[in-house]
Amino acid sequence: MSRxxxxxxxxxxxxxFLVATTGLVPAPAHAEDVTDYAxxxxxxxxxxxxxxxxxxxxxxxxxxxADGGLYAELVQNRSFxxxxxxxxxxxxxTSWAVSGTAQVQNDTGRLNERNRNYLSLAAGSxxxxxxxxxxxxxxxxxxxxxxxxxxxxxxxxxxxxxxxGAGSLATARQVAVSGGWKKYTATFTASRTSSHGxxxxxxxxxxxxxxxxxxxxxxxxxxxxxxxxxxxEKIEAxxxxxxxxxGGCLVNTGSMQDYSESSGWxxxxxxxxxxxxxxxxxxxxxxxxxxxxxxxxxxxxxYFRFSEDIGAMPLPVVPALVTGCGxxxxxxxxxxxxxxxxxxxxxxxxxxxxxTSTWGKKRAEMGHPRPFGLTHLGVxxxxxxxxxxxxxxxxxxxxIEAKYPDIxxxxxxxxxxxxxxxxxxxxxxxxxxxDMVDEHYYNSPQWFLQNNDRYDSYDRNGPKVFLxxxxxxxxxxxxxxxxxxxxxxxxxxxxxxxxxxYAPLLANExxxxxxxxxxxFNNHASxxxxxxxxxxxxxxxxxxxxxxxxATGTPNVSGPITGAVGLSTWAxxxxxxxxxxTAADGTSLLSDDFSGDASxxxxxxxxxxxxxxxxxxxxxxxxxxxxxxxxxxxxxDYDLHVKATKKSGKEGFLVAFGVKDTGNYYWWNLGGWNNxxxxxxxxxxxxxxxxxxxxxxxxTGRAYDIDIKVRGRQVTLYLDGQEWGSFTDDKPAEPFxxxxxxxxxxxxxxxxxxxxxxxxxxTAIDLGGAKVASRARVTTxxxxxxxxxxxxxxxxxxxxxxxxGVSAKFEYTxxxxxxxxLRIRQR
Numbered sequence: 001m002s003r004x005x006x007x008x009x010x011x012x013x014x015x016x017f018l019v020a021t022t023g024l025v026p027a028p029a030h031a032e033d034v035t036d037y038a039x040x041x042x043x044x045x046x047x048x049x050x051x052x053x054x055x056x057x058x059x060x061x062x063x064x065x066a067d068g069g070l071y072a073e074l075v076q077n078r079s080f081x082x083x084x085x086x087x088x089x090x091x092x093x094t095s096w097a098v099s100g101t102a103q104v105q106n107d108t109g110r111l112n113e114r115n116r117n118y119l120s121l122a123a124g125s126x127x128x129x130x131x132x133x134x135x136x137x138x139x140x141x142x143x144x145x146x147x148x149x150x151x152x153x154x155x156x157x158x159x160x161x162x163x164x165g166a167g168s169l170a171t172a173r174q175v176a177v178s179g180g181w182k183k184y185t186a187t188f189t190a191s192r193t194s195s196h197g198x199x200x201x202x203x204x205x206x207x208x209x210x211x212x213x214x215x216x217x218x219x220x221x222x223x224x225x226x227x228x229x230x231x232x233e234k235i236e237a238x239x240x241x242x243x244x245x246x247g248g249c250l251v252n253t254g255s256m257q258d259y260s261e262s263s264g265w266x267x268x269x270x271x272x273x274x275x276x277x278x279x280x281x282x283x284x285x286x287x288x289x290x291x292x293x294x295x296x297x298x299x300x301x302x303y304f305r306f307s308e309d310i311g312a313m314p315l316p317v318v319p320a321l322v323t324g325c326g327x328x329x330x331x332x333x334x335x336x337x338x339x340x341x342x343x344x345x346x347x348x349x350x351x352x353x354x355x356t357s358t359w360g361k362k363r364a365e366m367g368h369p370r371p372f373g374l375t376h377l378g379v380x381x382x383x384x385x386x387x388x389x390x391x392x393x394x395x396x397x398x399x400i401e402a403k404y405p406d407i408x409x410x411x412x413x414x415x416x417x418x419x420x421x422x423x424x425x426x427x428x429x430x431x432x433x434x435d436m437v438d439e440h441y442y443n444s445p446q447w448f449l450q451n452n453d454r455y456d457s458y459d460r461n462g463p464k465v466f467l468x469x470x471x472x473x474x475x476x477x478x479x480x481x482x483x484x485x486x487x488x489x490x491x492x493x494x495x496x497x498x499x500x501x502y503a504p505l506l507a508n509e510x511x512x513x514x515x516x517x518x519x520x521f522n523n524h525a526s527x528x529x530x531x532x533x534x535x536x537x538x539x540x541x542x543x544x545x546x547x548x549x550x551a552t553g554t555p556n557v558s559g560p561i562t563g564a565v566g567l568s569t570w571a572x573x574x575x576x577x578x579x580x581x582t583a584a585d586g587t588s589l590l591s592d593d594f595s596g597d598a599s600x601x602x603x604x605x606x607x608x609x610x611x612x613x614x615x616x617x618x619x620x621x622x623x624x625x626x627x628x629x630x631x632x633x634x635x636x637d638y639d640l641h642v643k644a645t646k647k648s649g650k651e652g653f654l655v656a657f658g659v660k661d662t663g664n665y666y667w668w669n670l671g672g673w674n675n676x677x678x679x680x681x682x683x684x685x686x687x688x689x690x691x692x693x694x695x696x697x698x699x700t701g702r703a704y705d706i707d708i709k710v711r712g713r714q715v716t717l718y719l720d721g722q723e724w725g726s727f728t729d730d731k732p733a734e735p736f737x738x739x740x741x742x743x744x745x746x747x748x749x750x751x752x753x754x755x756x757x758x759x760x761x762x763t764a765i766d767l768g769g770a771k772v773a774s775r776a777r778v779t780t781x782x783x784x785x786x787x788x789x790x791x792x793x794x795x796x797x798x799x800x801x802x803x804x805g806v807s808a809k810f811e812y813t814x815x816x817x818x819x820x821x822l823r824i825r826q827r
Contacts, residue, residue, distance in 0.1 A: 034813070037763040039551045041740050043749070043770040043826075047546025048495035050741060053313060055539045056242030056501045057235060058469060059303070061250060062290045062514050063507035068132035069521065070506060071298040072228045074144070074214040075129050075136075075199060079295065080104045080117040081285040085267035086293040092117050093127075099202075100125025111149055111181050111210045114284050116265060118210040123156070126202035129212065133510045133523035136197035136214065138162060138169055138190035143217040145224075146186045148201065149210045149281060152177040156205030162188055162214075164196040177207055183281075187217075195524040211281045221309055225280055225297065230526045231506065234519050235310065238532075239539050242313040244378070244468055244501055245303045246271045249289045249325035251317050251381045256331050256340065259284040270319040272340075273300040273347050277366065289325065290513040301363070304351060304372045314351065314372060315410075315499075318344050320380030320396065322389045324415065326674045330388035337392060341399045348374060348404050376408045378468070382415040382440055384676065386424040394432065410436045410466055417441035417454075419679070419693035430462045436498065440469035444687030445482035448472050449733035449756060452486055455493035465496050469503035471531065473687030475516040477796050477817060478785035480530035481756035484819045487538050488739035488752060492546055502535050509791075522791070529789055530796035533781050534819055537798065541779075541821050543741025543750050554757070556732035560712045563665060564631035565590070565640050566656030567616065568605065570624050570672065572649030575615040576642055579630070584637040584711065590630055592616075601628045604662045621649045633660050640708040644670075645701065651675050652698030657708050657715075666691075666729075668708060668717055671698030680717065680727060692727045736761055743823075751822040753814050758785075761814040769808050773825040776806045782818035 059065065068076065076095040084090055092104035101122035110118050121127065129136070138144060146160055161172040173186035199214050219226030220233065250271040257263035259275055268287045269275075275284035276299025288294040300316065307314040321331040321340055331337065346359050351374035353360030360371070379396045383389035390411075397409045411434045414421035429437045443451075455465065467490065472479040483502070490497045507517035518532045528536075567576050581590035592600055594616045603609060607618045607626025618626050644653045652671020659665040663686040670678045679693035698704070707718040716726040735757035741750045749770065755761040779800045787795040803812075806824055814820050 034762045035554065035736075035757070035759045037552050037736055037761050038766070039549055039738055039751070039753070039763055040766045041547055041549040041749070041751075041768050041770070043547055043768045045548045047548045048493065049545050050491060050494040050542055051498055053241045053499050054491070054494060054542055055535070056240040056244065056312060056315070056499060057238060057505050058244040058248070058501040058503045059505050060246065060248030060503070061288060061294050061298075062248065062504050063517060064132065064292070064511035065504065065506035065508070066298045067293070067295050068511065069508050070227050070231050072215055072219045072226050073295075073297055074131050074216070075212055076132055077129075077293070078212050079115055079210055079281075079285065080119050081115075081295070082293050083267060083287070086287040087291050090293070095130045097128045097130070098125070099128070102127050105208075109208065112282055113261075114259060114282055115210060118208050121201075121203045121207050121209055123203065123205045126200055127209075128198050128200040130198060131523065133508070134196050135164065135194070135523070136162070136199055137195045137523040138193065138197050140190050140193045142190055144170070144188045144190065145215045145217055146173065146188060146199075147183060147211070147213045148175070149181055149183050150175075150177045150207055151179065151181045152203075152205055152207040153179065154205055156203050156207040158184070158207065159202045159204075160186055161200045162190070162197055163200065164194045164198060166194075169194055169197050181210075223305075225302070227298075227302070227306060231519065231521060232306065234526060234528065234532075235505070238536050240310065240312045240501075242315045242376070242499060242501070243303065243307040243310075244315045244317065246300075247317065248381060251319050252322065252324045252383060253289045253327050254287070254323070256319060256321050256336055259286070270323075272343065273316070273318070273350075274343060276300045277350070277362065292511070300347075300350070301366050301368070305368065308372060313376065314374055315376045315378065316347065316374075317378035317381055318347065318396075320383060320389055320392045322380065322383045322385050322392060324382045324384055328384050328676060330385055330392075337395065341396055344377070344379070344396060345399060345403055348377070348400070348407060374407070376410060376436075378410040378412070378438055380412055381438075382412060384414055384421055386414065386421050386428065390425065390428045390432075397434075408435050410438050411463075412438040412440070412468075415440060416690055416693060417443065418690060419677070420695050430459070434463045436464045436466050438466045438468040440503075442469070442471055442473060443689035444682070444684040445472045445474070445478050446682075446684040446687070446733045447689035448482035448486040449735060450731040452489035452734065452737055454489060455496045456489075458493070458496045460495065464498045467497055467500040469501070471502055471516055473516065475529040475531060475788055476785065477530045477783040477787045478685075478756070479516060480534040480781070480796065481754060481785070481817060481819065483531060484534045484538070485735070485737040485754040485756055487534070488737045488754060491739045491741060491752075494546060502531060520791075525791050527789055527791050527794060530781075530783070530787065533796055533798055537779060537781060537819060537821055538752075541750050541752070541823070544744040545742050547740040547742050547749060549738065549740045551736065551738050553734055554732070554736055558713060558730055558732070560636040561658045561666070561710055561715065561729065562634055562636040563658035563660050564629050564633050564635060566627050566629040566659045566665065566667070567642070568625055568627040568654035568656060568667065569607065569618045569649070570651050570654060571622060572651045573617070573619050573621045573647040574649075574653055575612070575617045575645045575647055577615040578641065578643045580641040581631060581635070582639045582641075589632075589635060589638060592630070600630045602630070603628050615645075617647070627654075627656065627662065629656070629659050631659075636710065637712065638710055640710070642706045643703055644706055645703045646671070646698050648700060652678070653704070653706065655706050655708065657710060666715070668706070670704070670706070670719070671696070678724075680715070680725075682729065691729065692725050694725065747826045749824045749826060751824065753820045753822075755814040755816065755818050755820070758816050760816050762811065763814060764811050765809070767808045767824070771827040772806055772808065773827060774806050775802055775804045776822050776824045777801075778803050778823075779821045780815065780818055781820075782815045785817050
């Protein structure tokens with residue numbers, strides 16, 4: 001996950017009624033609501049082979065995806081390890097309430113060296129845990145396993161109870177504690193259902209507690225230290241071919257040191273696999289990059305085991321010792337680099353080695369003597385220092401290939417879909433004959449509709465592509481439609497794109513750092529996004545080979561870029577002056593030297609704008625997207641001039657043009673991404689995509705002359721009189737996309753059609769003389785483009801039926817705003 005791409009934040013909008021009508025040539029109510037298309041299939045030709053690994057999932061502990069999510073532990077901060085290193089508001093007693101006297105200790109009386117904190121509870125005192133979301137969720141009649149590590153040199157009795165505001169939720173349990181540290185257990189059976197439970201532990205005498213735990217007995221596949229059943233089952237239902245883990249920004253941020261006395265028990269570390277295996281009470285703790293604590297109860301062993309349980313290939317990612325996600329530092333400690341390389345070799349042995357090997361034996365001791373069958377491994381994640389990353393990647397690759405030549409070592413192309421870092425890394429990957437390159441991008445729905453052909457021109461003899469993270473910027477039906485349209489292009493290019501996974505996978509609705517997400521949940525329910533339904537349709541109807549096909553497109557009528565102009569900042573204070581907008585014929589459209597007031601400008605965003613010393617100044621250094629606009633949305637073919645000076649803050653300037661409204665505009669983002677690069681971004685319905693980008697920063701206190709020339713759909717940008725770059729935005733956002741694949745096992749032709757427009761698509765389908773059954777199974781996902789699934793309402797739900805009248809040539813009308821899969825049996 002790229003921390004740098006968080007400028008957009010789309011909320012969950014209103015839901016709408018599901019449109020799910022399908023059928024052969026229905027009579028449209030209004031002729032103007034129908035658009036005609038044709039699909040021609042050539043069943044005698046062979047398209048790209050689609051590997052079994054085509055679609056998978058990417059798990060990163062973001063949005064409380066692990067603790068408080070997939071990891072079934074119900075107690076939050078069970079080991080009293082929360083710290084201000086995790087979050088400025090945390091203390092070791094976060095989520096705990098104390099009655100009497102209780103203190104968190106960090107001394108030699110601890111449970112073990114890696115479990116640094118424990119709780120000292122005075123006689124007659126108690127502590128109560130609030131769990132996650134609204135509390136601990138229990139269901140009537142179900143069993144819950146309690147455990148605690150405790151010591152009481154003089155002996156004590158612990159009274160353990162489950163309760164909520166209405167009273168008891170289960171019969172209290174008595175646990176006698178004596179002597180040094182031991183693990184004690186008890187079982188509860190819930191007497192009623194509640195989502196507001198609290199776990200209380202009271203002690204009759206002085207006692208020390210650690211690892212206070214409550215697990216539902218009903219976990220995924222009934223496993224101890226297991227996974228939350230409904231979430232795991234939703235992931236399994238996708239039928240993913242691989243699981244990429246553990247990140248994301250968790251992999252390549254923070255210190256690369258270990259968790260030990262020599263490193264000062266470093267809390268902000270990159271995710272290192274050896275921290276996460278073995279008995280849970282001996283695993284390390286760490287600050288999660290996304291602003292909370294991660295306990296590592298869900299660790300590498302559990303990831304491997306889950307992958308195996310759902311029939312997916314494990315695909316771990318290890319740090320390359322170059323930080324990303326806005327940190328952008330390269331570690332030059334050669335000994336530390338070699339330690340990480342050895343750790344990676346040890347990881348492969350842990351996954352695949354015999355029980356007689358050092359790490360294979362460790363795997364067997366954890367309960368899995370059989371190897372996990374690791375075949376792919378990623379090194380690094382979205383590094384924005386291409387030269388530094390690739391030099392270190394090559395060292396990892398050389399060591400891995402020397403000892404394990406059958407392992408596919410995956411590189412990456414940085415945090416964006418284009419730009420100097422992307423180009424540099426792809427050049428190095430090609431020249432080094434890297435097997436596979438991991439691409440990541442988060443763009444607007446429009447970008448996904450425009451870029452269905454992205455991989456058509458990739459070198460067929462170069463590295464293969466792992467699309468490890470992608471999503472359009474939202475969870476509405478329109479987002480899912482644009483992703484579906486793009487996925488038809490992934491399948492058409494299955495000889496290049498070998499793996500693809502939407503990101504992120506999970507989001508707890510009360511702990512959100514990133515939107516959109518595939519599966520949403522709280523402490524008592526989970527629900528599928530519209531994007532999930534699209535992913536599931538594709539994952540469960542892949543096919544084994546592409547059957548070449550062509551389709552007519554939608555005529556594209558594209559006038560000039562039109563819109564007003566704007567100024568903005570992002571976590572920065574800046575001053576703007578001498579704004580001039582001049583028409584192509586020299587006519588002045590706007591001139592403002594701010595010698596008077598700011599009446600020509602409309603404040604649309606946050607921030608504080610004032611006139612100071614003849615300039616328009618945004619003074620709030622913390623505010624994000626402080627957009628002010630001026631002019632006419634009908635303006636076109638003009639020159640915009642601005643003089644800009646950064647006063648303080650993290651970034652530079654945002655100069656907007658082609659502004660239609662607050663969700664649709666272009667802006668030149670100078671000194672963005674923590675003042676590391678500049679780019680032109682296009683906002684479409686609130687989602688952003690990058691059209692052109694370059695490395696670069698903005699100096700504080702220096703006045704810059706910024707000029708933007710708009711002619712038709714071509715834009716040229718000048719910085720201090722020198723041309724910085726140009727682009728032409730004339731790519732159509734094609735709403736009608738299709739691909740046809742063949743299922744080798746059944747012989748079915750699978751016709752996959754996306755109609756991402758408000759009109760029905762009446763389509764003539766020519767199967768090229770193929771002999772087919774007259775009936776076909778059709779699955780349709782349709783809905784209002786703004787529909788969003790929620791816990792209580794899921795308007796975007798697939799509908800499956802059977803249609804008749806299918807033949808070598810037939811007509812089918814695809815509903816407006818729909819994804820349709822026709823499975824046609826060949827005779």
